Every structure is written in structure tokens, then in C-alpha cells.
Amino acid sequence: MADRLAILVWAADPAVPELCATxxxxxxxxxxxxAEVEMYFTARSVRLLARGVAETLYADGTRDEVAPGGRRAVADFLQEAHRYGVRFYACPSAMQAHGVAADALRAEVAGQAGAAAFLGRALDDGWRTLTF
Incomplete structure (x- = not known):
């Protein structure tokens, strides 16, 4: 049984906050x-890895600066995953296309990796994949 999971995140667009926490x-x-878990961010989802973006998005689909009691920012979910050891990778092509500079990436980001890195995981029998 595979105990490694690679997750491709491409449809979790910050413009649609309710898709970003899952x-x-x-x-x-x-x-x-x-499980060993890696997340690969591409398309507009790469913006979730820019400092300050996930803090303004909420799992209930709203966007604002202050979360009234009970709501969790997408950043909370990101930080929780990181605490469990999940590694985050930003696609360099998506970064360029969506104006995310390398020095704007959150501290939790392990590095940059694109399609070839994710496909390497997907083609490896020791890894399972999910796509969001």
C-alpha cells in the first residue's frame, strides 16, 4: 500500500475562496x-502560496480582513497541514503567469516544482495522487 500522496492543486482559485481550504x-x-504528503500548486492556485493571500480568504467563501468568531482563514488550514509535515511546491510557470515572485512565497513553501515533478510522483507506483 502506498503511504505517499501527491496533491495537484490547480482549481483552488483565491477568487473562489470556498474552494481553497479543502x-x-x-x-x-x-x-x-x-502519509508523506506533497502539494503542487499550479494555475491561479499558486497565489495561495504568496504571503498575505490565504489570510484574507475564509473556508465559508467570504473574503475580508477580520474573521468573526468561529470562521477559519484558509491560512489556518495551510499552517495546520504544514505542522503535520506537508510540503508545498509552487509551479515556476504558474508563478510567472500570475505575478508571484519567488521572494513573495510564504515561509512554509519547500520550493518550486512544476509539471515534471508532479508527473514523476504520479507515475511512481509508491505514490497516490489527488487533484483539487
Missing amino acids: PFYFAAAAAAMD
């Missing part, structure tokens, strides 16, 4: 089950 939630859950 990939982190699944990543954290898999890591809590002792």
Missing part, C-alpha cells in the same frame, strides 16, 4: 495518518 484539509488528514 486541499489543505485533505493534505493534513493524510499526513495525520502518517
